[in-house]
Amino acid sequence: MGEVMDDDPTTPVRLAAYTRTDQTEILGDGDDPFGVAGTGLTFLPKDEHFGIRLAGRLVAHAGLLRLSLTVGDTPSEAMGVGGVAVAPDVRGRGLARRVVAAALTHARTQGPPNALLFCRPPLVPFYTHLGWHPVQAPVHVEQHDGPVLMPLHTMRTPLHEDADWPSGTVRLHSFPM
Ligand SMILES: CC(C)(COP(=O)(O)OP(=O)(O)OC[C@H]1O[C@@H](n2cnc3c(N)ncnc32)[C@H](O)[C@@H]1OP(=O)(O)O)[C@@H](O)C(=O)NCCC(=O)NCCS
Numbered sequence: 001m002g003e004v005m006d007d008d009p010t011t012p013v014r015l016a017a018y019t020r021t022d023q024t025e026i027l028g029d030g031d032d033p034f035g036v037a038g039t040g041l042t043f044l045p046k047d048e049h050f051g052i053r054l055a056g057r058l059v060a061h062a063g064l065l066r067l068s069l070t071v072g073d074t075p076s077e078a079m080g081v082g083g084v085a086v087a088p089d090v091r092g093r094g095l096a097r098r099v100v101a102a103a104l105t106h107a108r109t110q111g112p113p114n115a116l117l118f119c120r121p122p123l124v125p126f127y128t129h130l131g132w133h134p135v136q137a138p139v140h141v142e143q144h145d146g147p148v149l150m151p152l153h154t155m156r157t158p159l160h161e162d163a164d165w166p167s168g169t170v171r172l173h174s175f176p177m
Helices: 020-027 095-107 121-129
Strands: 013-015 048-054 057-071 074-086 114-119 139-143 146-149 153-158 170-172
Touching (some): 020 057, 020 074, 048 095, 057 095, 114 121, 121 153
Parallel strands (some): 074 114, 139 170
Antiparallel strands (some): 048 057, 057 170, 139 146
C-alpha cells in the first residue's frame, strides 16, 4: 500500500486521547475556557478526538460523541460535536474550519444522519458560516436531576444528502456534549 504524502502541517489528525492537559495546552488553564460555566450544566467528555499539531504543539481540537435523541415523536441518533478549540495565537487561520471538517468526515462514516452542537450566541454566525443551521425548537438535555431546557444555541448540519430534521421539540437522552 502506498504511503500518503502530506506536507501540510495544518492537516488534522485523529488523536488517541484528549486529556485535560491537552485542552490546557490549547486554551490555557482558565476556569471557564468555553464560557459556558454560567449555564451550570454538566457536559459529557467526547469519545473521539481530532486535532492539529504545529511543530509538535497541539493547537486545535474537535471532539465527537454519538448521541441518542428524540425529535418530535421520532427517535434518532446524531453525532455530537464539542470541545471545539483553537489556541488564541493561531486563530483566524482556518484551523477550526479544518478540525471540525475532519470530525465531520469521520462522523459521516458512523451512520447518524445529522451532527449537532451547542454554542454560545456569539458563535452562531461562526457555525452558520461553516454551514450549520440553527435548531429553533426547544431542546431538553439530561442533567443529574432530570431533563432541563438547553440555554445554549443548538446547531445541526446534515451528514448525508437525504438527512432531514423533523420538526418538534428535541429531547437528548444524555447529558450534552
Ligand atoms: C471559535 C474558535 C474555535 C474559532 O477558531 P478559528 O481557528 O479562529 O476559526 P477559523 O479561522 O477556522 O474560522 C473559520 C471561518 O469562520 C469565520 N469566523 C471566525 N469567527 C467568526 C465569527 N465570530 N463569526 C462569523 N464568522 C467567523 C472565519 O473568518 C473563517 O472564514 P473563512 O474560512 O471563510 O475564511 C476559536 O475562537 C476558539 O477556540 N474560541 C474559544 C473556545 C470556544 O468558544 N469554542 C467553541 C465551543 S462551541
